Amino acid sequence: MRVVIDQVSKQYQGRNGQELMALSDVNLIVNQEEFVVLVGPSGCGKSTLLSMVGGLLSPSSGSVYVEELESDRDYAVGMVFQEIGLFPWRTVAGNVAFGLEEAGLASAVVRERVEEYVTLVGLNGFEKSYPHQLSGGMRQRVGIARALATRPDLLLMDEPFSALDAQTRMLLQEEMLRIWNQTRLSTLYVTHNIQEAVYLADRVVVLSRRPGRVVSIIPIELPKTGRDKEPHLTAFNQYVEAIWGLIRHDAEDALREGEE
Amino acid sequence: MDMTTDIGTERRGYRRMVVNRLAVLEGTAQRGTGGVAMAVLVILWELFCRTGLVSSLYLPSPWAIVNAGMEMVGSGELLNNTLASLYRIGLGFLSGSIIGIVAGLALGFSRLAAAVGNPVIYALYPIPKIALLPLIILWLGIGELSKVAIISLGVFFPVFINTYSGVKNVDPLLIRVAVSFKASRLNLIRKVILPGALPVIFAGLKLAAGTSLLLLVAAEMIAAKEGVGAMILHYGDLMLTTKLMVGVVTLSLLGVAFNQGLQWLENRLIRWKH
Numbered sequence: 001m002r003v004v005i006d007q008v009s010k011q012y013q014g015r016n017g018q019e020l021m022a023l024s025d026v027n028l029i030v031n032q033e034e035f036v037v038l039v040g041p042s043g044c045g046k047s048t049l050l051s052m053v054g055g056l057l058s059p060s061s062g063s064v065y066v067e068e069l070e071s072d073r074d075y076a077v078g079m080v081f082q083e084i085g086l087f088p089w090r091t092v093a094g095n096v097a098f099g100l101e102e103a104g105l106a107s108a109v110v111r112e113r114v115e116e117y118v119t120l121v122g123l124n125g126f127e128k129s130y131p132h133q134l135s136g137g138m139r140q141r142v143g144i145a146r147a148l149a150t151r152p153d154l155l156l157m158d159e160p161f162s163a164l165d166a167q168t169r170m171l172l173q174e175e176m177l178r179i180w181n182q183t184r185l186s187t188l189y190v191t192h193n194i195q196e197a198v199y200l201a202d203r204v205v206v207l208s209r210r211p212g213r214v215v216s217i218i219p220i221e222l223p224k225t226g227r228d229k230e231p232h233l234t235a236f237n238q239y240v241e242a243i244w245g246l247i248r249h250d251a252e253d254a255l256r257e258g259e260e
Numbered sequence: 261m262d263m264t265t266d267i268g269t270e271r272r273g274y275r276r277m278v279v280n281r282l283a284v285l286e287g288t289a290q291r292g293t294g295g296v297a298m299a300v301l302v303i304l305w306e307l308f309c310r311t312g313l314v315s316s317l318y319l320p321s322p323w324a325i326v327n328a329g330m331e332m333v334g335s336g337e338l339l340n341n342t343l344a345s346l347y348r349i350g351l352g353f354l355s356g357s358i359i360g361i362v363a364g365l366a367l368g369f370s371r372l373a374a375a376v377g378n379p380v381i382y383a384l385y386p387i388p389k390i391a392l393l394p395l396i397i398l399w400l401g402i403g404e405l406s407k408v409a410i411i412s413l414g415v416f417f418p419v420f421i422n423t424y425s426g427v428k429n430v431d432p433l434l435i436r437v438a439v440s441f442k443a444s445r446l447n448l449i450r451k452v453i454l455p456g457a458l459p460v461i462f463a464g465l466k467l468a469a470g471t472s473l474l475l476l477v478a479a480e481m482i483a484a485k486e487g488v489g490a491m492i493l494h495y496g497d498l499m500l501t502t503k504l505m506v507g508v509v510t511l512s513l514l515g516v517a518f519n520q521g522l523q524w525l526e527n528r529l530i531r532w533k534h
Binding site: 088099103 | 431433434436437438439440441442443444447451452455456458530532533
């Protein structure tokens, strides 16, 4: 299975009536077992694109579809959000179970899966805790477990670690890589953090500032693990610098105009 | 040299302590303070009545009220009246709040239903419900049904309005999450919108509890033979102030119990907040 983003554009009605072009003519394919990272300055529409792939927003023109399905079935997505969005009235186990319940799985299977994925993200012993009792990093682990537990065809992650402190973020990036190597899910990942992009991606897609366009698609030709250590550190830094070079001008513009 | 502390290094000039200027806001009250205050108030009331400065016709003493109350419990009069009132308020509150919650969820969820229903509801809302009692008696007769209906109507509005705004204020992110898992509409309401709106719904239920007591007594004063409201009116007409006060105290206890009951239910249902 692969996901095709075909000639997608998105326009918004601006506050004073004029049309705002958020995305323009984006073409992209996420292949089976591929980790694609979208990077770009603020206001490049990367989260908008992710929402459209997740079926939470319709494109103004163009289309998003999956193809090469092995049977004619509905496909599942798992989404992870920056603000996490755990249900505060559900425990850790209850949150992880949500997608499984909606998928109509039997309760014995649900219990089994919950245990499996709570273990995968290292939260054993916290099954009965409520979200407000957890730290930010633990909450996002729950968010990841919730998305993975349904065993989706496609994992969508919208700046999952941006709201976390720097140390927690580094730990979770490592963990993300470990989990991805176990599951090898097709993943579309949005971030504004270039190091994070180079650290995780098979391919980095650089978007321009509004209207968001694909500026460049950069395959990261490094092994999946140990990229930020010798002997790959030099190459890693070169990728980071090259991408920063592509974004820098747009980022400066964004800074001057402020967040809209 | 010790690398873990700066204390003890050479200093010059004056020393000033840093004071916690927020300490004034950190004062605490001891447990049971409220009970003691209440007891002191009742004792002062009793002592004031014993001085004989004011006739017991105008202000009976607490002790006299308790005695009258015991006597009325013994004769079964108080119980019968209280049960009649409880029946009306129970039925009225239950039906009004259920209809209010269901309507609030429906109008909060469907734009079409809101466009149709909201103008009607907001046109009826400002009418003091007691003004509708004569009309309701005309429609439903003077029996129990009209009293239950007026209470139900008075409860409906605060519960509806709170439910509606509770639904509107559910975190849109949680709805996105549920939809990303392909939750059905029913499950979206049941598992996301209802629990998300529950704290606000409970605020509405507590408001409605006050309204329902008010309407209960008003309805019983206008048209009833039994009930705490009818009892108060009856003893007021006979100028039996002590027995009248028994009715008033009963209402106070009823109100407190009502609120406590709702609080208990809220703590049980919204356990995740504590």
